[in-house]
Amino acid sequence: MCGIIGYSGPKEPLPILISGLSRLEYRGYDSAGVALxxxxxxxxxxxxxxxxxxxxxxxxxxxxxxxxxxxxxxATHGVPSDVNAHPHADNANEFAIIHNxxxxxxxxxxxxxxxxxxxxxxxxxxxxxxxxxxRKWNGELLxxxxxxxxxxxxxxxxVVTSTKQxxxxxxxxxxxxLVLGVGEGEVFLASDSAAILEYTNKMIFLENGDFVEINxxxxxxxxxxxxxxxxxxxxxxxxVSEAEKAGHDHFMxxxxxxxxxxxxxxIAGRIEENSTxxxxxxxxxxxxxxxxxxxxxxxxxxxLFGKDLFEKVLGVPVSVELASEFRxxxxxxxxNDLGIxxxxxxxxxxxIAATELLKENGAHVLALVNVVGSSLARMADxxxxxxxxxxxxxxxxxxxxxxxxxxxxLAKHWDSDDKLAVAFDEISDLPKLIEQTMACEKQIKxxxxxxxxxxxxxxxxxxxxxxxxxxxxxxxxEISYLHAEALAAGELKHGTLALIEDGTPVIxxxxxxxxLDKTTSNVQEVIARGAYVIAIGDxxxxxxxxxxxxxxTLPDSNEILTTVISIIPLQFIAYHVANLNGExxxxxxxxxxxxxxx
Ligand code: F6R
Numbered sequence: 001m002c003g004i005i006g007y008s009g010p011k012e013p014l015p016i017l018i019s020g021l022s023r024l025e026y027r028g029y030d031s032a033g034v035a036l037x038x039x040x041x042x043x044x045x046x047x048x049x050x051x052x053x054x055x056x057x058x059x060x061x062x063x064x065x066x067x068x069x070x071x072x073x074x075a076t077h078g079v080p081s082d083v084n085a086h087p088h089a090d091n092a093n094e095f096a097i098i099h100n101x102x103x104x105x106x107x108x109x110x111x112x113x114x115x116x117x118x119x120x121x122x123x124x125x126x127x128x129x130x131x132x133x134x135r136k137w138n139g140e141l142l143x144x145x146x147x148x149x150x151x152x153x154x155x156x157x158x159v160v161t162s163t164k165q166x167x168x169x170x171x172x173x174x175x176x177x178l179v180l181g182v183g184e185g186e187v188f189l190a191s192d193s194a195a196i197l198e199y200t201n202k203m204i205f206l207e208n209g210d211f212v213e214i215n216x217x218x219x220x221x222x223x224x225x226x227x228x229x230x231x232x233x234x235x236x237x238x239x240v241s242e243a244e245k246a247g248h249d250h251f252m253x254x255x256x257x258x259x260x261x262x263x264x265x266x267i268a269g270r271i272e273e274n275s276t277x278x279x280x281x282x283x284x285x286x287x288x289x290x291x292x293x294x295x296x297x298x299x300x301x302x303x304l305f306g307k308d309l310f311e312k313v314l315g316v317p318v319s320v321e322l323a324s325e326f327r328x329x330x331x332x333x334x335x336n337d338l339g340i341x342x343x344x345x346x347x348x349x350x351x352i353a354a355t356e357l358l359k360e361n362g363a364h365v366l367a368l369v370n371v372v373g374s375s376l377a378r379m380a381d382x383x384x385x386x387x388x389x390x391x392x393x394x395x396x397x398x399x400x401x402x403x404x405x406x407x408x409x410l411a412k413h414w415d416s417d418d419k420l421a422v423a424f425d426e427i428s429d430l431p432k433l434i435e436q437t438m439a440c441e442k443q444i445k446x447x448x449x450x451x452x453x454x455x456x457x458x459x460x461x462x463x464x465x466x467x468x469x470x471x472x473x474x475x476x477x478e479i480s481y482l483h484a485e486a487l488a489a490g491e492l493k494h495g496t497l498a499l500i501e502d503g504t505p506v507i508x509x510x511x512x513x514x515x516l517d518k519t520t521s522n523v524q525e526v527i528a529r530g531a532y533v534i535a536i537g538d539x540x541x542x543x544x545x546x547x548x549x550x551x552x553t554l555p556d557s558n559e560i561l562t563t564v565i566s567i568i569p570l571q572f573i574a575y576h577v578a579n580l581n582g583e584x585x586x587x588x589x590x591x592x593x594x595x596x597x598x
Pocket of ligand 1: 296297298299300342343344345346347348351394395396397474475478
């Protein structure tokens, strides 16, 4: 949440800050700002609203500097406004700071500073840190930042500059991501590697408690006690073009369309027996007594899909848990358990906390993540990267598909008795199937025209289709702001059927042929109450096709792969309904990519 960018080097910082911020805008977009230091002059420019507002404002200014920092905000403390936007300064306008995370003891610190006659203009926790830096100034920026950091409770990625030591940037992290980009004689800072990928692919992912001092394009890493530390430089193999829209109006749309290609990468080298790309092989997998799949949002929905697969192939109980709940109860996790944590960003605070809980209880933790070098990837005992490239649209699409396929690949390698061989033998066909499924877009666009003005839309399905329904409903509500609800199809008659009336859209996915008759009966129930039924299935679902108002036919495959490709029409429905309603698809209101706060 919130985007951070920083630059030290021979180039003019402002254009680098702005291009970095535009790549980071998906992380937060209620305000944005930059600070540049030119000798003893600190210029801070910040504006409420999207980055375009700041850009327009900057056109009339000529701020310069030899170092710069920038931020795009997702409000935690204080409403979105010019004043609450970052960077924040101290009372004398000598320190500029940007911050992601939450300083939990900011109110106490603020009271204490007010006692000492310091004043505040914003409602943010970040301004308190800026003012505290000036109170604690001890003649050296790094020392002062380390001193202040010791008094902070909570989470942060902090980046600080000061006219008292022009030419220096000091940054540090505790739970919020911070990446150092290492160029030739220049250094970049970012909350996300995609923001600086056009300048360098050499990255250092700071760990909790790491600090960095940057001077004239050089850097030194320290721990909080000022001991010099070293961290490996990782080379990121994402292409810059992957973080661009490729001529499309929205990242989400581009990310839906590129799924065949990216899933090819997820699969590459991971089908063959004994593939070294599979982090846990059958001999080890067989020993686990229980599996906990823990994740949030879309990643949680992907976990619902994995439950059935892992239970079938390993014959052990699998519990799928919302990370935000799991961390606050006392789950009975044992040393012989496997925790599978799923996350696109690898930085979701709740999932990180759940991982800690799993590890403390002795479970082996396997992370399915997309972002290389992310916190979860580093914390886990084993990692399986999704390899779907940077996902910029706030509504997750290709990462979700990558999560399904990742779990499918694991299950394939753990299927000792070939229970699901039919499905697994065809995994290499998936990219082709995904490509063929894209052909449904035109039909989905027409269907979207018919439903985009509705207030309530229901998604139903049984078994793996219920997991899909949950994701389809989330996708629709987060970008179109319509009320969408997912239900296990058999649950309708236990209450929700009361809400079905003439014309209510009900979207049903029917990939599970062995459940088809049951699902079809549930569809009959909603039809009898006047529902407008949109069904998604293959050629074998003739009965369902005949009774539905709309039928989206998927290419033929086995049940499991049919479930995987069924998400594509649901993604298109969400996209086109939101587009017809004129919503801000890549930056839905109130949301941000990468939820690094509780
Ligand atoms: C919805 C969406 C979110 C995320 C959730 C977890 O489209 O993207 O629900 O899935 O915030 O994020 P990650 O996967 O980064 O842990």
